[in-house]
Amino acid sequence: MHKIIALWSHPRSMSTAMERIMRERGDLDCAHEPFMYDYYVNRSVREMPHFDVQDDHPQTFDAIRDMLLARAEKQPVFFKDMSYYVMPHILDDAAFQDRLVNCFLIRNPMASIKSYFKLDPDVSSDEIGIEKQWRHYQALVDAGQTPVVIEAEAVRRDDRATLSAMWDKIDLPFVEAAFDWQTERPADWAQVDGWHADAGTSKSIRPLTLEDLTRQEEAFFAAAEAEPRMLAYLEHHMPYYLRLKAAAMRR
Numbered sequence: 001m002h003k004i005i006a007l008w009s010h011p012r013s014m015s016t017a018m019e020r021i022m023r024e025r026g027d028l029d030c031a032h033e034p035f036m037y038d039y040y041v042n043r044s045v046r047e048m049p050h051f052d053v054q055d056d057h058p059q060t061f062d063a064i065r066d067m068l069l070a071r072a073e074k075q076p077v078f079f080k081d082m083s084y085y086v087m088p089h090i091l092d093d094a095a096f097q098d099r100l101v102n103c104f105l106i107r108n109p110m111a112s113i114k115s116y117f118k119l120d121p122d123v124s125s126d127e128i129g130i131e132k133q134w135r136h137y138q139a140l141v142d143a144g145q146t147p148v149v150i151e152a153e154a155v156r157r158d159d160r161a162t163l164s165a166m167w168d169k170i171d172l173p174f175v176e177a178a179f180d181w182q183t184e185r186p187a188d189w190a191q192v193d194g195w196h197a198d199a200g201t202s203k204s205i206r207p208l209t210l211e212d213l214t215r216q217e218e219a220f221f222a223a224a225e226a227e228p229r230m231l232a233y234l235e236h237h238m239p240y241y242l243r244l245k246a247a248a249m250r251r
Contacts, residue, residue, distance in 0.1 A: 111220070118223075128237050
């Protein structure tokens with residue numbers, strides 16, 4: 001059995017760009033948010049906009065887990081997903097948890113919340129995703145694991161150094177080609193095409209500037225004037241983000 005690397009994210013955290021890097025390595029079988037089907041299709045918690053359901057995709061938690069385990073029989077597997085898709089019931093599956101190399105990706109919620117509202121103004125607090133991410137992370141720590149936590153901002157400041165440090169922690173070799181995206185847009189992104197326009201057309205990670213950070217805060221508060229729920233969501237999720245940030249990888 002090969003390793004299964006899980007990148008647990010919250011929406012609009014730059015996780016699709018991270019997935020693109022992992023796909024470009026060329027040595028991993030990659031899956032795009034497979035547990036989305038359990039949350040939005042099998043359990044129908046909410047109807048997800050911009051989601052073209054593929055009938056041949058496994059839809060229950062057990063079926064998706066078994067698919068990933070079967071793919072790991074042939075080669076190492078990477079998937080990125082959202083903790084809110086699987087929490088808390090994934091904690092009841094100790095055998096599956098023991099098979100995973102768990103990583104977490106976070107991004108400043110001012111950026112992620114604004115980005116989500118732009119695509120789906122009816123987003124729920126659960127879908128902002130950071131509280132469930134923290135509870136997932138803390139449960140793994142309580143079980144004796146040491147998950148890797150990566151900040152999206154660190155990736156944008158220095159993608160090679162940040163990914164190199166992450167790969168070292170999860171025992172993957174450095175692959176320079178992963179940072180220059182030459183392959184075609186992944187076919188399994190078509191089912192959620194409306195969410196991933198930037199990552200699908202870009203050729204690399206865009207560097208982060210101080211001006212970007214300033215505009216990010218200004219844009220959040222400007223948008224929140226029209227969408228006051230953004231402020232409520234920020235107040236709720238910010239403490240969980242700060243706890244994860246405190247645990248983030250330092251080079």
